[in-house]
Amino acid sequence: MNKHGLKGFALALSSMLPAASQADARLQAVMQRLEAGEAVTLATIGGSITTGHAAQPPRERGWAALLAKSLGPRVRLVNAGVGGTDSAAGVQRLQAQVLDKSPDLVVVEFDVNDQWLDPAVRGGSFEAILRRLLTARKPPAVVVLGLTQQGGQPRDATELQLRLAAHYGLTALDFSRWMQARVEAGEDRWAALYDEPVHPNATGHQRIALALAELLRAAARGPIKAVPALPPPLYGQAHEFTRMLAGDALQPYRRQGFARGGEVHPEWPGQQHGWVTRADDAEAHFLAWGSEIAVFHAESEHYRNLEARVDDGPWVTLRGQVPERKGYLGWHYGVVGRDLEPTAHLLHVRVRRDEWAGSGRRASLLAVMSAGIYPPALRRSDFLPEALPGGPVAADAPQLRWVGRIANVPDGRLLAWSGSELRARFTGTQLGLGFASTHWGSSHFTVEIDGVRHWLAVPGNAASDWRLREPLPPGEHSLRLIKRTEGAMAEAVFTGLRLGEGGRLLAPPPARPLRLVFYGDSITAGACNADLGDDQYDDLYFHDGTRAYGALTAERLGADYVGIAVSGIGITATWHELLMPQVWNREAPRLDAPVAPPDPRSPDVVLLNLGQNDHGFPASKGRPIAADFGARYLAFVRQLRGRYPDARLLLLAGGMTAWKDEPAIPRALEQAAATLRAEGDAKVWTHTFQAFAWAHPRIDVHARMADELTRFLNQEVLK
Structure with a gap:
């Protein structure tokens, strides 16, 4: 040189x-x-x-x-x-x-x-x-x-x-x-x-x-300098918290036309086959977690395109047919959803119907890769803990529509049961929400604005005000505030909302034509339905009653949903101190809560799903289910009929495995229905879910349960 x-x-x-x-x-x-x-x-x-x-x-x-x-x-x-x-x-x-x-x-x-x-x-x-x-x-x-x-x-x-x-x-x-x-x-x-x-x-x-x-x-030359402190990130921390589903872990909860196979990356140690298809109508559905979800898929001049979406988001094309990949196979990280709430989601993948339809070419995916599975300290709500200026709109304002078992209290409206909901229409570019609580637990809410879901955690034992971080566009907006956390874990009082300068409430949204009331345990409450690993009750962010099977069924039928559910509860046995016959008609799941007044609008269908804990708790102690379970189950069904004399009654079993393990549970359902029918009550049905989980069902199982229940209601109960 x-x-x-x-x-x-x-x-x-x-x-x-x-x-x-x-x-x-x-x-x-x-x-x-x-x-x-x-x-x-x-x-x-x-x-x-x-x-x-x-x-x-x-x-x-x-x-x-x-x-x-x-x-x-x-x-x-x-x-x-x-x-x-x-x-x-x-x-x-x-x-x-x-x-x-x-x-x-x-x-x-x-x-x-x-x-x-x-x-x-x-x-x-x-x-x-x-x-x-x-x-x-x-x-x-x-x-x-x-x-x-x-x-x-x-x-x-x-x-x-x-x-x-x-x-x-x-x-x-x-x-x-x-x-x-x-x-x-x-x-x-x-x-x-x-x-x-x-x-x-x-x-x-x-x-x-x-x-x-x-x-x-x-x-290597020069003195060794002190290692500096880690600076803050420039591009966020989503990809520091990842999860990959591949091989045996990549299991669709529902599929059609896809089979195990496809190319395995030859340089990736331990890679296993993914899913492959040649069918035009193939589809596969997966449970995934995170704020960003992507599909790792094959691409070449000989492959076909897929398309995918997260939950009900837009369809995104995953290019498998890449002409420039001549003579060799490539791999691509195709983002399907980003800026999602960092929780569980449903990923839907299907073959794209394009010019390659009928070609018989393969489409393949190897893995699902997620980022942004944040620990609690890094979860960022779209709401800031501060109040908007101006006086609040009171919780009893006539423009607000309340759905669920909502109690009037001196400071506002008590939101105890999961699924309790506020609906409203308003104008303006800002939104603030006020809460108070004397309960120990934090209440998690979904705040849906113009169809976009936001997440908010309201602390227990405190009064708090919140405002939406980003301004809304001018014009009319729709609001749904839905409690996700079950009442035994947290209660909150809604004290009012603020709309900022120039904002005003409009006439309330109309009531939905159908009304469903669900009584149940942790399955109906949505407990653990977004947990990543084992069932847990330490971080209730992952327990979401708005994505439990009952709430999903109500959404699919265009119905108002009322959920009365408590984890661990049964009719004859319980994991805590309360049995459902003690609290089913109260404003909150505690003995000192007042009995709720008659429903202002009678439900069309009342659905009961209990029995899991009647078997599970005594079984954990080596004991059988109560000998009088059937009689006490019938007695509780009679109590429901007394409160809802005109409603259709649907007696459910399933979501977990008690009905498989304990014959007394399905027998009690059938005997109760037969007894009421013999007495001239023609408005009673039974259904046992085929979709189930060994632990608490996650949102994929809840989606399958909602599919079953929606179909059964349409074909048998509501016809």
Whole structure:
């Protein structure tokens, strides 16, 4: 190299290495250990360039292997390159493929593949890799490798990643600038590094390894500086909290036309088959969690397109038919839903009916990847804990429509039972809500504005005011405030709402033509229906009565919903102190609550689903169900009939397994119905759910239960 080349190389290197006052202390320490003869584990994570693609043999002549060799025999290499993966997929495999190997030094390379990643994702996913490395139990030194395509273009992802490296005080190699300095000095040619636009050839891999080796050795010089505190994220923290469903964990709760199979990523250790189809009408439905949900799917010139949506959101095309993927299979992180509430969701996938219909080509998905499964401290409500100016609209304003068993109290309206609902119409650009509580538990609410769901947690034993963070567009708006948390866990008093300057209430929304009243236990209350793992009652955010089977059925039928449900309760046995016959007619599930006055509007159908705890509690003690369960069940049904003389009665069993384990439960239903019919009561039916779960049902099982119940009501009860 001549003096001009040395000068250019030095200038490029100086622009990539932090100044001494900003030196990367962890990297200095690792390199000084290596120079002292200690063993060091080097891990590399990235896409096909990190695997060594286009160098032969790749794992021996790729840049990662060349770098490890150049650093000496005391370096152990862990190459976690997986072709066709970007940082969004990389963060999903980071723990198993990198952190579990206890690396001392990690080189991160994703900018070429991230150039094709959704721009709304790439900042958060790449930053999450850096943050998870830096917050590991034993944080490694981290180097960001900014590669490029032939000729140094494009640069969007590279610039973003270099900016993140600077934000976290990390050493980074901008390979494009390093190489361009050599080209301008007459010492190299871009054309020598590439035989095609994307992947460097053997010479290119040699240059990458050379640049990294020089950078790492330069970083070893100078004193070791203190490791700075972790700065706040630039792109959020969603991808620090991820979950991947693949292989045996990727089980549809309902499918048609999809079968196990399809391509398995050959470079991803332990990957199992996903789901594949050639049918035009194929569909599959999955339970997923998080604020961002994506499908990791195959793409090539020979595949077909899928489309997917989360819950009832818009359909998103997942491009499997990619003509530019000629001769090889690729993989893509396709975002289906983002900015979701960070809880459980239903993912619906189907074959897209397009010009490839009838072609018999395959469509395939390998995994469902979720981000934003936040711990409680990081959940961000769309409401701020402060009041809007101006006086509140009182809870008894005639423009407000209340649905459910709502009690009048001195300060407002008591919202105890899950499913208790306020509906209103208003104008203005702001919304505030006021609450008070003397109960110990926090109440979780869904606040639906113009069809968009927001989440709000109201603390117990406190008065609180809340306002919507973002202004609404001018004009008319609809509001639904629905209590998610069951009454035994939390009660709240709604004290009023505020609309801000210029806002006013409009005439209330009309009542729905059908009214359903449900009595039940934790299944009907929606307990644990969004839990990620085992059933739990510590974090009631994941218990959502608005997505339990009864509320879903009411929505599908266009009905008003009233839910009277308590976890652990039964007719003859209970996990706590209360039996349903003691509290079924009260304003709240406690003995000191007043008996509720007669319903202002008689329900069309009353549905009863009890018996799970009548069997489950005594069984947990090694005892049988109460010998008089059938008689006491009938007595309670008579109490319901006394309060609702004109309603249709539907006696339900299921959602969990008690009816399978204990024959006395379905027998009691049939005998009670037969007794009432024999007495001339023709408005009584029974139904046993085929959809069930061994633990508390999650929202996928509740959706199937609602399918069953909606069909049964339409075909048998409401006809």
